[in-house]
Amino acid sequence: MLGYGADELVGLSFFDLIDAGELPKFYSAFFNVIEDFREAAIVEFPLRTRDGSYLVLEATVNKLRDVGAASIVLTCRDTTRRSAAQERAARREAELIEESLTKSRFIAMLSHELRTPLSPISLGVAELQEDERFIEARPTLTMIRRNVDLQARLLEELFDFTKVGQHKVRLRLEPVDAHEAVGFVLEICKAEIGAAQIHVLLDLRAPEKMVLADSARLQQIMWNLVKNAVKFSIPGSSISITSANEAAGGLTLQFVDHGVGIEPALLDRIFDPFRQGNHSTPHLSGGLGLGLFIAKGMVEAQEGTLTVRSDGHGKGATFRLTLNSATMNPLSQNGATQ
Secondary structure, X not given: OOOOOHHHHOOOOHHHHEOHHHHHHXXXXXXXXXXXXOOEEEEEEEEEOOOOOEEEEEEEEXXXXXXXXXXXXXXXXXXXXXXXXXXXXXXXXXXXXXXXXXXXXXXXHHHHHHHOOHHHHHHHHHHHHHOHHHOOOHHHHHHHHHHHHHHHHHHHHHHHHHHHHOOOOOOXXXXXXXXXXXXXXXXXXXXXXXXXXXXXXXXEOXXXXXXXXXXXXXXXXXXXXXXXXXXXXXOOOEEEEEEEOOOOOEEEEEEEEOOOOOOHHHHOOOOOOXXXXXXXXXXXXXXXXXXXXXXXXXXXXXXXXXXXXOOOOOOOEXXXXXXXXXXXXXXXXXXXXX
16 A cells, blocks of 8 residues: 555554654554553554655554564555545535525625615605605506515515524514414405405414514514415415414414415425425416525524425415414513524
């Protein structure tokens, strides 16, 4: 392996062939075995070859028994290629992490910069809508306002995406009435639900309805789930929302739709970012495909779970949101910030 002839090695110290910076690691393994502190040891180190280069070796260090003097036997394997591959993999991983952070910073900056001019546009359109001189233009102004609001929501999703991806979600945990939050979200989505001709069936019977959560983020999570259910429901069908205390110290909310369903191959990826739901229904796609990713990230930041179940295409989907009960957590007395 090293390129030496047998005669060239006679009289050389094995330690002289080891890179000086790696000697302490090798000494530790060598003397732990020779002094009987360990039965055996495995150590990786570079060993100098005849041409002055180094091979990375992995050695199993054992004490040679039944001999007069304390002796060591080393079983060496050349791991140079493996180590080089590991180093390349580590470098690539570091590059990917830096690339991801750079993209996230860019997206966050872009989101902020693009949101800034939307506020005066929205205010300007609102003023024109109230001006009697622009009565005939109100349908056009309504269309402009609707698209400005949509743009603002998309940019908000992008901003949330970077925060969730970098685990920088800031939360104010406090007791929140989950049933009340459901009602509030349904009121926000009332026009959208009506336009889709969807019937909402409520069965909120959980006796313990107070959860430890961030009120604004919980509403955002529920809004995403309701919006998703409406988007993929068939007009005239129904969505049911139920609650139950299935386990001590927890509340489970189920959002069930009877829409297009989710193909089995897509179930494991439904919470991935930039997914647009069921690929077999491209006409239903909208937004950036970040809603469910953000919802799951927000739930997990509050130590809850969000899962999905579907029996396949055309058989609807069930999203299960589970949160910790406020009465079971001592932090619920004064709230907690994460």
